[in-house]
Amino acid sequence: MEKRTFIKLSSVFLTGSLFSPMTSCNQTKQTESRENTQSGKQYNWARNLEYSTENFQYPEYARDIQGLIKGSKSLRILGTRHSFNRIADSTQEIVSLQKIKPVYVIDKENRTVTVDGNVKYGDLAEYLHSEGYALHNMASLPHISVAGSCATATHGSGVKNANLSSEVVALEMITAAGRLLRASRTLSPETFPGMVVALGALGAITKVTLKIQPSFQVRQDVYQNMPLVEVKKHFDEVMSAGYSVSLFTNYAKENINQVWVKRKVEGDVKLNLVTDWFGSKLATKNLHPIEEISAENCTEQMGVPGPWHERLPHFKMNFTPSSGEELQSEFFVPYKNGAEALAAVFELHEKITPHLLISEVRTIAADDLWMSPCYQQDCVAIHFTWKQDWMAVKQVLPLIEEKMAPFNARPHWAKLFTMSPSRLQSQYKKLDDFKKLIKEYDPEGKFRNEFLEQNLYGV
Template sequence: MNNKPHQNLNATASAESILSSVSEEMSDYSILNWAGNITFSTNKIYFPQTVEEVQALVKQHARLKVLGSRHCFNRIADSSDVLLSTKELHKVVSLDSQAHTVTVEGGIKYGELAPYLAKNGYALPNLASLPHISVAGSIITATHGSGVNNGNLATPVIALEMILADGSVRAFSKENDGALFYGVVVNLGAIGVITKVTLALEPAFQMQQTVYENLPLTQLTENFREIVSAGYSVSLFTDWRHENFTEVWVKSKVADTQLNEAPKEFFDATAATENLHPIAGVPAENCTEQLGIPGAWYERLPHFKMGFTPSSGVELQSEYFVASHHAVEAIQAISRLGKQISPYLFVSEIRTIAADSLWLSPCYNQSTVAIHFTWKQDWPAVSQLLPLIEKELAPFNARPHWGKLFTMPASVLNSRYLKLSAFRKLVSELDPEGKFQNDFLNRIIHENTGGE
């Protein structure tokens, strides 16, 4: 059941001989992120296939940044020097049936990992809406799915292997590193290159999902907790044009192979009679199966099918997190901006995430509601709207998603991410010369700031 790990290269091999086998691409064209809104500041990119090759590259370069599946919408991974892609580091290293854990290389995508786990009788607690994202990239930005009892995708991590700025291999674990561990998991790419990740697993399970249409906003504000707790994972979609949520996706576990009979009505919303896309009018052929039809956990938890591989998404994304007890007020605040927001929006999604202890997680020490915006790719308009949204959410101490678009200054981030100063100290210890830093991190993490 265990995959054979990489064999170590000869310890006396020089960095030059190791790097001779590393694929390097010097493009005549620019390197873009998934959405195409970010052009990276260099076209020099390496594709190492082993830990030793990663070590050699880190030692060789004074500055570099790591790319996963390029699904971030801001410049968190940008570099004007060198990019290191984890695309070729996508193997399952081992599956431990005694400890119920899996160890994988950092570049593996959830769409590659999940079927392997299911085949061996295991599951991850949750998945994001899109399965085409890498494990390491998702962890370091605290990417998430939904569910009042489900943590973000970083919470199953129990151990990491990283290549630090001096090229050394450093293992971190929940068991051995105490508080330090909670600082290094959601690390924004500021500490090193994640080469291996160990994740806690649970037994595989079956799921079904039912979509409801036209949930009145009044029902949501009056019965918020009941609605978001109606399934294992619940997502609500709206374009803020009207006083309703266009769709509610309720994903439920199937107990003892017996289907749960979904009600035809749900807080005045009605069950859909055909598969739907989150964006009204878009064909649903690439969406995961609905209508209560059962399937494996990894075929229902995402909104989109594993087999559907998007080449790019002509969109922009922003997301803000507020404590659960502020959810209704925050949603009402955004609703008041509906006429300003809706012309530039594809769809907005509301999800819930359980509290955790990860220093830079938006869910640090608080159960959380996330308000997500998928924008049309009109940055001039969106750049004017984000400060308005952030102002409306300011009374609720909203925290932005690290991998998406926001305009909050460092002073605000310092007041809301309570462990940011501790993280800054950790970075200075593990990357004293700033090898993994860039303009984005220097601006929002390392800037000396006062209060809000």
């Protein structure tokens, strides 16, 4: 985007923000009512975490955030509450962006869209599709905010698809001094890669500009019960079989329960699928990743073509998830080690399966964002959706992290892990440069909280 174009869009706005829940995707207003509570105890989406303050602020306009930040000594910015750890927590003050009315501006010439940071991906996707455009990818859960997803390197899937934050070309941020800062790949080429996946440490992201492309169609096919030995032997072929591929397993047996393959539909080209694929069978009905659960709320399968935003997520956008009785963890390993790392996790099946709802394995292409787990490396992400029993999960996570240590695994920033700060810090080549940015934009540590202190500065 040209400098004059971005500044023009910024002026317009100033005058005028995973993995889906596996057990509860029913349409409900429960979560919304909890989020709108402005007094009393406050919880994250999964209700595994009670925020450390009851001092919540709900500005209705982006410009009001500047005054709130300038007048605060310590605060954090909150999006859609889908973090499972305390990355968004504060003991002093939390500013929620949920009441800011979303605004969208498409730049057709440069093929970008600029949105408020609190905009949810599902809402943005529906708007873009109605205008004939698409994002390059979607996370499994479309109800997460743009700013929050990008700040934590939340991803999506595909051997050629980098995470959602890789499509950010410009942003607006309110710094600790209450100053509005505009940055982009053209305006700030040297530091911009450190400002996108920023963990909320640099300021409040109020506007995000994303690359877009023409809308496209996708079909989704599911295979059942692929033996682990076949996955290991044909890992590249399996994971590159579609635009986006997900493996689901509960580790109970030496197999992958389901393989979800999402393919772009190219015109009238007919696709003749084999019914037997590396020992697995093509499903004959729509499935939920946990086969005992109805697939009613899952996106359409069985090869039925549909718009990109109705196939790339695993769950339908018009079903707002209720509070999920689950916990989540996720670890990223270099793609070259993906099959070996997955096999290593299977060795812990007796420890994992009793506490697990489902596990998903995906691929993400490399990016250049300093604090992204995929910085300069293609990755395989092994995701765990746990039963909501933190005491049990806390005992299993160190075992998984030990198994993945030889592959230099990096945890998802917004999910549960027990990795030591020193080991975590050693995985990020640009951490010192990122800390310099924090010192520049937040010299007094206004946006720093216990999570950041421990994981970025602790030993």
